[in-house]
Amino acid sequence: MNIIGFQQLSKACVAFCVGFFCLLVGYDNIIDFETNYAFVKAVLSMDQMEPFFSGNRDMESRAITNPNIHLAAYWLIIVGELIAGAVCMFGAIGMFVTINKPKFATGQVIYLIGATLAILVWYLGFAVIGGEYFSMWANKMNGQTKAYTFASFILMTAIYVAMPYIGASQKNASE
Template sequence: MINLTLSHRISKVTLSTSISIFCLLVGSDNLINFNANYQFVQHVLSMDAMEPWFDASAFEYRVITNPTFHLISYYVIIFAELLAGTLGLIGSVLMAKHINNPRFSQGQAFFLLGGTVAISLWYLGFAVIGGEWFSMWANQWNGQMKAYTFATFILISMIYVLVPTPEEK
């Protein structure tokens, strides 16, 4: 018979696995179809595709047109996606392996680390730095809403995965 504690832990494993696979797929897709999102990084950092109503002249000192810096930035993004997914998946496996014992929390810790990398990437990297420093919100290549969506869902999931598991009475 399944109980509340077990079902709660199964849902945590399932959610953390889903998020980890998402991060791994995003990172691997960026490697497989490298140019698609590399163009995104180039345009955001170069600030060369701004909406016509936006006067970017006040922010010219923020523009980065160096292709080497574009490549490094893109590789850092891909690395962070793959690292977040790997840490999260390690956490999911550990949670599943220790689903009925106190070592379940080791998996939660790994998932928390992976989630922290993901939030750092999509919130700090895309929403804050990309969105505000490079004015991505006024760029035709605007990924800010996706970044907010990813960061919000991952943060809510991190909170849920850390909620204490109900104990049987």
């Protein structure tokens, strides 16, 4: 295998790992539904805030206590994780079957779409909306650190998968 082929194999493996991760998280959220649903409910309800939190104005205007909305939000998260995982896996498989072929870039693009969806779930969903809008940082059930970890790793993989080949001329890299 040439150097470009090895780099393509590496990118496909990384994409596969992220896809598998997203699918596994979505699956776990279904299998252990009640535990993870309790987390979403606590964040949206803002009912488990740390004693130091004095954001009563935020709680009064932002807390959502409707169980139907909790359930809808939780299913939206699960569906987002599963779709992101499926798209990432589809991109990874596309990369695996086109190593050293011109169509490899198609798998990369598909993976980048899946990675973007995953970043929307963990960064926009958990870090921005959960973390800031619902003040998850002050909630006893705080998932911000994990959300930032997941989003950062997925973003790094997207950059890696999209970057040009190392040690290859531009002519060789486009072949």
